[in-house]
Amino acid sequence: MAPEVVAEQELGRRIAAVRARIAAACARAGRRPEEVTLVAVSKTVPPAVVAAAARLGLGDFGENRVQEAEAKVPAVAALVGRPLRWHLVGTLQANKVNRALRLFAIIHSVDSLHLAEAINRRAAAPVSVLLEVYFGDDPRRPGFRPQELAAAAERIVLLPNLRVRGLMTVAPLGWSPAATRAVFQRLRALREELGQRLPGLGPELSMGMTDDFELAIEEGATIVRIGRAIFGERPSTA
Ligand SMILES: *Cc1c(COP(=O)(O)O)cnc(C)c1O
DSSP states (O other): OOHHHHHHHHHHHHHHHHHHHHHHHHHHHTOOGGGSEEEEEOTTOOHHHHHHHHHTTOOEEEESOHHHHHHHHHHHHHHHOSOOEEEEOSOOOGGGHHHHHHHOSEEEEEOOHHHHHHHHHHOSSOEEEEEEEOOSSOTTSOSBOHHHHHHHHHHHTTOTTEEEEEEEEOOOTTOOHHHHHHHHHHHHHHHHHHHHHOTTSOSEEEOOOTTTHHHHHHTTOSEEEESHHHHOOOOTTO
């Protein structure tokens, strides 16, 4: 068999395995698999492989860099011939907002009032966003600190060109499964608390990656962002 046929079969097996693990985690939590959107994170993955994943049934893809997406989104569209939903999961600089708005259906990584205001100013139509929260102790990681989220969210939900669909988090690197689970519980509790006061804050919880998506689903994730379990290990420079 041609190498690309073998590669496509392997990709199909991996996608089926991820879907089975999502279904099993949902079953453990008494949830339905349709409640969880699988976003395939395709950073560093070439357009032909992303297109193969789309032919295998995936419709939501995530990228973390605007520049990489600018090349990939049209290349994949040309290969697939049907619209896909692209999610920006990485940090967005305010000076790249216009470019991001042309590419992405939803921005998971709104991490400052300044960025929210920049999106609000530049958007021609309402933009779906999530507010990113960081629970760890590394000062370099992006995201609102939990104690600063409420004040920012109160202002962001009032911006007319933003639709705040919910919250997103990346679990701190190297934390134990128990500590990671606690992070996911805290994101869910934060959303519930804030959502009662702010009807403009939507119900989505974007949490869970290759190493922790089952925990996240058990704790209420509505969107999981999975790269390596679908596309394999990334080059170490990524
Ligand atoms: C890379 C990335 C993912 C996917 O990570 P994997 O460990 O490959 O599943 C998810 N979310 C964000 C924000 C990422 O940058």
